[in-house]
Amino acid sequence: MDGTIQCPRCGETMSVEFNDLEDDFLDVECDGCGARLGINYTATIELEDIEVLSVPIIANIICSYCNTDNDFEEIEEKAGSEQFECENCGALLEVNWTDWGEKVSVDLLEEPEENRMAQEWEDYDGDRFWGDEI
Ligand SMILES: [Zn+2]
Numbered sequence: 001m002d003g004t005i006q007c008p009r010c011g012e013t014m015s016v017e018f019n020d021l022e023d024d025f026l027d028v029e030c031d032g033c034g035a036r037l038g039i040n041y042t043a044t045i046e047l048e049d050i051e052v053l054s055v056p057i058i059a060n061i062i063c064s065y066c067n068t069d070n071d072f073e074e075i076e077e078k079a080g081s082e083q084f085e086c087e088n089c090g091a092l093l094e095v096n097w098t099d100w101g102e103k104v105s106v107d108l109l110e111e112p113e114e115n116r117m118a119q120e121w122e123d124y125d126g127d128r129f130w131g132d133e134i
């Protein structure tokens with residue numbers, strides 16, 4: 001028989017098909033946020049509990065600095081923003097997402113530290129450092 005469940009993560013309701021004959025465990029994907037849900041239920045179609053088994057990773061977060069593709073996990077809200085460092089170059093990025101990660105934009109907040117140091121080194125006036133008195 002069909003039953004209706006509600007995703008504990010995003011609140012989306014959806015219908016699932018239960019096995020009438022025995023207690024079982026269902027593994028479904030949420031229509032709203034794409035999380036995998038595990039549903040324990042009994043033959044009387046009383047829901048025991050619903051847990052979030054796994055959530056989709058937002059992929060294709062392209063670092064604006066080095067163009068590396070980063071994965072971004074575990075968003076807890078439908079829309080929001082979070083800062084993280086690029087796995088490859090260490091640049092500080094800000095990710096803004098909506099629709100549980102279906103729409104994503106990435107801003108470069110800070111260039112990687114190594115690059116900032118290299119830049120300072122290039123700007124450094126070597127003559128002044130060593131001085132003229134020997
Ligand atoms: Zn959901």
Ligand SMILES: [Zn+2]
Nearest residue numbers: 063066086089
């Ligand atoms: Zn990068």
